[in-house]
Amino acid sequence: MSLFRREDPHSLAAPYALDALEPPERIRFERHMKDCDRCTAEVRALSEDAVRLAWSTAAPPPAAMRDRVMLAVRTTPQDPAPQGASHASARTRATQLPPHVWGAQPPPRQRRRIPLFVPFATATAAAALVVASLFAVQANRTQDRLTAEQDRSREIAHVLAAPDARAGSGRDGRGRTIGVIASATEGSAVVTLGGYGAPAGGRVHQLWLMRPGAQPRSLGLFASDTPLVATGLGASATSLAVTVEPAGGSPQPTTQPIVQLALKSVGFGE
Amino acid sequence: MLRMPRARGQARCGLGEGDRVEADELLLLVAGGDQKAFEELYGLVSGPVFGLVRRVVRDPAQSEEVAQEVLLELWRSAAKFDPGRGSAMSWVLTLAHRRAVDRVRSARAAGEREQREALRANQPAFDQVTEEVEAGLEREWVRRCLDRLTVLQRQSVTLAYYEGYTYREVAEQLSLPLGTVKTRMRDGLTRMRECLGGVA
Numbered sequence: 001m002s003l004f005r006r007e008d009p010h011s012l013a014a015p016y017a018l019d020a021l022e023p024p025e026r027i028r029f030e031r032h033m034k035d036c037d038r039c040t041a042e043v044r045a046l047s048e049d050a051v052r053l054a055w056s057t058a059a060p061p062p063a064a065m066r067d068r069v070m071l072a073v074r075t076t077p078q079d080p081a082p083q084g085a086s087h088a089s090a091r092t093r094a095t096q097l098p099p100h101v102w103g104a105q106p107p108p109r110q111r112r113r114i115p116l117f118v119p120f121a122t123a124t125a126a127a128a129l130v131v132a133s134l135f136a137v138q139a140n141r142t143q144d145r146l147t148a149e150q151d152r153s154r155e156i157a158h159v160l161a162a163p164d165a166r167a168g169s170g171r172d173g174r175g176r177t178i179g180v181i182a183s184a185t186e187g188s189a190v191v192t193l194g195g196y197g198a199p200a201g202g203r204v205h206q207l208w209l210m211r212p213g214a215q216p217r218s219l220g221l222f223a224s225d226t227p228l229v230a231t232g233l234g235a236s237a238t239s240l241a242v243t244v245e246p247a248g249g250s251p252q253p254t255t256q257p258i259v260q261l262a263l264k265s266v267g268f269g270e
Numbered sequence: 271m272l273r274m275p276r277a278r279g280q281a282r283c284g285l286g287e288g289d290r291v292e293a294d295e296l297l298l299l300v301a302g303g304d305q306k307a308f309e310e311l312y313g314l315v316s317g318p319v320f321g322l323v324r325r326v327v328r329d330p331a332q333s334e335e336v337a338q339e340v341l342l343e344l345w346r347s348a349a350k351f352d353p354g355r356g357s358a359m360s361w362v363l364t365l366a367h368r369r370a371v372d373r374v375r376s377a378r379a380a381g382e383r384e385q386r387e388a389l390r391a392n393q394p395a396f397d398q399v400t401e402e403v404e405a406g407l408e409r410e411w412v413r414r415c416l417d418r419l420t421v422l423q424r425q426s427v428t429l430a431y432y433e434g435y436t437y438r439e440v441a442e443q444l445s446l447p448l449g450t451v452k453t454r455m456r457d458g459l460t461r462m463r464e465c466l467g468g469v470a
């Protein structure tokens with residue numbers, strides 16, 4: 001915009017610190033700051049002043065907000081550290097970076113929005129627990145892996161967000177668990193295994209849908225401890241079963257289930 | 271350093287120097303994927319974040335939504351925090367303010383012009399600060415310091431920061447040249463700093 005050029009670009013530090021620039025102007029001014037120490041220093045100081053205005057507005061948030069945020073956190077992978085920095089060494093990194101100005105580079109918008117905050121009435125603390133174990137955040141994820149995790153997070157969030165989402169779990173004789181959060185109306189479920197580890201010899205854990213009078217249907221393979229999202233579950237679904245299968249899985253179960261979970265408690269088969 | 275014991279993840283409103291340092295440390299832990307640290311950090315920042323967003327956005331449901339997004343973004347982007355650039359609390363509140371302003375502007379663009387008219391009819395924005403739930407010391411100081419600004423400084427600062435108007439819109443509302451508004455904003459903020467004693 002020509003207006004900007006006619007103005008003194010150095011004069012925008014205060015409006016910038018107050019978030020009072022229009023987005024194109026904001027971007028231009030951020031570019032200007034890269035080459036202008038004076039504006040950079042000024043924005044740094046003025047931004048701290050502006051933040052003082054924020055402190056005076058503090059107010060207790062609704063209690064339910066905390067539960068929603070915590071649940072979202074448990075199912076949301078973190079973005080990798082900026083280039084040249086390693087996740088594992090946040091502290092070291094912090095001291096190594098040149099102290100350039102706070103405010104000049106606000107956190108970029110996320111690449112994609114993950115709609116985690118649809119209200120969910122019945123996803124309970126149990127559901128949160130089931131999900132909690134799954135997303136132990138790992139350092140050094142590849143971008144592919146991260147993208148896949150974000151996709152899965154979104155699917156999980158979708159199941160959690162269903163108004164009829166319910167959680168159930170089963171435990172075998174050795175204390176190992178299978179957990180499920182399912183929505184009968186969505187016909188989908190998030191399934192997790194706890195304590196099983198990876199089967200020996202490159203074999204895999206395969207999840208099956210059991211229905212009366214029908215062959216088991218494969219719902220997919222578990223990859224280590226990460227949850228599996230199963231979709232297309234009809235109302236007639238009666239239970240889930242897990243078997244150990246050769247690498248790549250099988251068209252039909254070739255071994256006895258190691259664990260089975262009835263779906264009635266989560267609203268199916270009624 | 272003195273630290274008051276408190277329940278993990280409880281939202282609070284007041285902020286002390288210790289909290290700010292603690293927030294820095296917690297955010298670094300969060301960057302490493304520490305969910306427990308995030309719970310503690312939530313206890314420190316959720317009140318300021320929610321209060322600020324609600325101040326700017328006004329609508330309770332939308333405020334909650336924006337505050338949630340900010341807090342989740344805090345989790346997701348924690349690795350981008352660099353203590354060399356400023357405190358964690360500043361980082362979070364700057365992020366919250368940016369998101370709140372974006373929201374209120376798009377709501378306005380979608381046709382909420384009446385609010386603008388109401389503002390033109392003029393209620394100095396800072397008055398609402400006093401209506402907030404808890405009158406903490408910080409709040410009281412900020413209010414007093416705002417009172418000490420000139421009318422134009424105060425209006426320039428509060429219309430932008432608390433109401434989310436751009437400086438062009440502020441200039442229009444106050445019938446002032448753009449240059450004057452920019453100067454008033456700068457002087458207003460600087461005087462606030464002097465008044466508050468630079469305890470940043």
Ligand SMILES: [Zn+2]
Pocket residue numbers: 009010032033036038039040
């Ligand atoms: Zn400059």
